[in-house]
Amino acid sequence: MNLPTDRQTTFESSWEGATVLGPEEHGVQRKQIHPAVLEVVSRLSKAGHPTLVVGGAVRDLLLGRTPKDFDLATSARPEQVKALFQQARIIGRRFRLVLIRHKGITVEVATFRAEPSRKGEAAMIMRDNRFGTPREDAFRRDFTINAMGFDPLTFSVIDYVGGLKDLKQRTLRTLFSPQVSFTEDPVRMLRAVRFQVRLGFQMDPEMERTIRAMATEISPVVRHRLAEETQRFLTGGFAVASFQRFQELGLLKPLLALQDHRWFFAHDALENALPKMTPYLKALDAWAEEEREKVSPTVALLGLLLMLGHPDYLAFLAAEPMAVDRRRKVMNAFRRGVPDMLAEWGLLKGQVDPAMFILLAAHSLLRDRWKARFHPGRLMGGIREAWLLVALLAGHLNLDRSFVAKGLALLPELPVFPILDHPRPDRHGGVYDPRAKTPPRLKPRGEGPPAKRRRRGGKRGRGRGTGG
Ligand code: ATP
Ligand code: MG
Numbered sequence: 001m002n003l004p005t006d007r008q009t010t011f012e013s014s015w016e017g018a019t020v021l022g023p024e025e026h027g028v029q030r031k032q033i034h035p036a037v038l039e040v041v042s043r044l045s046k047a048g049h050p051t052l053v054v055g056g057a058v059r060d061l062l063l064g065r066t067p068k069d070f071d072l073a074t075s076a077r078p079e080q081v082k083a084l085f086q087q088a089r090i091i092g093r094r095f096r097l098v099l100i101r102h103k104g105i106t107v108e109v110a111t112f113r114a115e116p117s118r119k120g121e122a123a124m125i126m127r128d129n130r131f132g133t134p135r136e137d138a139f140r141r142d143f144t145i146n147a148m149g150f151d152p153l154t155f156s157v158i159d160y161v162g163g164l165k166d167l168k169q170r171t172l173r174t175l176f177s178p179q180v181s182f183t184e185d186p187v188r189m190l191r192a193v194r195f196q197v198r199l200g201f202q203m204d205p206e207m208e209r210t211i212r213a214m215a216t217e218i219s220p221v222v223r224h225r226l227a228e229e230t231q232r233f234l235t236g237g238f239a240v241a242s243f244q245r246f247q248e249l250g251l252l253k254p255l256l257a258l259q260d261h262r263w264f265f266a267h268d269a270l271e272n273a274l275p276k277m278t279p280y281l282k283a284l285d286a287w288a289e290e291e292r293e294k295v296s297p298t299v300a301l302l303g304l305l306l307m308l309g310h311p312d313y314l315a316f317l318a319a320e321p322m323a324v325d326r327r328r329k330v331m332n333a334f335r336r337g338v339p340d341m342l343a344e345w346g347l348l349k350g351q352v353d354p355a356m357f358i359l360l361a362a363h364s365l366l367r368d369r370w371k372a373r374f375h376p377g378r379l380m381g382g383i384r385e386a387w388l389l390v391a392l393l394a395g396h397l398n399l400d401r402s403f404v405a406k407g408l409a410l411l412p413e414l415p416v417f418p419i420l421d422h423p424r425p426d427r428h429g430g431v432y433d434p435r436a437k438t439p440p441r442l443k444p445r446g447e448g449p450p451a452k453r454r455r456r457g458g459k460r461g462r463g464r465g466t467g468g
Contacts (some may be wrong), residue, residue: 049076215250225344231297237288361386
């Protein structure tokens with residue numbers, strides 16, 4: 001890891017040590033880059049702040065794909081960036097980013113970041129908030145293919161890390177030894193599966209061995225990061241392949257952490273979750289393939305947890321007949337235990353409440369099926385998402401096709417329920433803060449749901465997992 005110590009290096013000379021490919025050499029085309037990105041880069045550069053496209057966007061450009069979003073890195077500080085654009089706001093606490101709204105897209109601009117300070121050899125990252133050079137910024141990323149830069153003004157690719165070679169060989173490789181990289185941030189093991197499955201790349205064999213050995217190290221990661229990562233695997237069209245891979249590598253159990261909420265999950269799911277969830281994952285993939293209405297990741301996750309839950313919960317949702325005392329027990333759980341479980345499992349406060357609305361709406365739809373078209377609940381919050389959830393679970397609930405079709409036909413006229421799906425702050429470069437790492441302390445529980453909803457610091461969801 002030979003990083004420059006001299007922070008004063010000018011932008012141009014800082015390409016030193018990098019492989020630079022000019023416009024004729026890399027095959028990226030101008031039309032792959034959104035015009036808003038070109039304008040943002042050009043305005044920053046004119047103000048004296050060299051700026052690069054970085055991360056996954058460069059990888060996608062080189063693979064001939066159109067990136068789904070563009071991350072920029074610049075030498076300007078967040079305040080300086082904000083001052084240059086009208087529609088800009090600073091987000092994030094530990095490391096601040098600027099979100100610029102321009103020509104209908106949001107461009108994320110970060111200041112070049114220095115290599116994080118480590119406690120020692122192969123220790124997890126303690127702090128990741130110092131400004132640095134483009135080269136340092138490259139070396140703090142996860143995989144070589146995600147660590148290249150693209151300069152839209154000279155139209156050149158800047159590669160300090162050997163990403164071009166790995167891209168050509170279709171290999172996923174960490175920047176340092178996998179052991180060091182995954183100790184720094186265990187979530188990278190999940191990300192490795194994401195890129196392997198989505199891009200069809202191979203894992204460097206040492207990486208694969210390391211993941212198998214270190215899989216359980218994801219357990220202490222703050223739950224909402226794991227939940228966010230899990231969501232990303234559900235809606236992209238690669239759910240079955242990804243979760244199979246998690247299982248193979250030993251990542252599935254620590255990721256799902258079902259044993260922390262034994263009262264909610266079904267016995268067979270606790271033992272072996274994959275077969276139980278596969279039909280649902282297939283439904284998600286089929287949905288993505290048919291390019292239907294977009295499913296919110298929160299809804300997708302909710303469906304997954306229900307599939308893995310005790311059958312009583314789904315039976316209740318589907319308004320199946322049930323003995324009075326069983327019914328009462330389940331209702332109590334939905335009122336008290338389930339919101340807590342969702343929050344402890346990793347959903348954010350902004351997701352838990354909408355999730356409960358959606359469940360309520362789904363129950364109401366399934367209870368009054370005959371009213372489908374003119375269901376009084378069509379004005380309920382979350383009704384659109386409830387229909388999506390019902391459609392995804394249709395195979396499992398043995399629902400009548402025509403009933404589901406009616407609901408799907410309604411979708412375009414139903415309002416989208418606001419759900420905070422992707423918490424942006426602190427995501428970028430996603431190294432985790434060990435101070436925020438303590439897993440939620442679960443009180444030992446019996447088989448039933450907790451009797452009373454616990455409140456923490458007055459508001460549910462706040463500070464969860466951040467104690468300690
Ligand atoms: P996608 O196309 O799925 O969005 P991406 O590569 O853009 O893939 P993001 O999660 O959007 O992935 O992250 C953007 C970039 O930030 C990555 O390409 C990588 O360089 C860096 N990054 C993200 N997470 C981490 C991490 N945990 N450790 C190091 N670098 C990371
Ligand atoms: Mg991205």
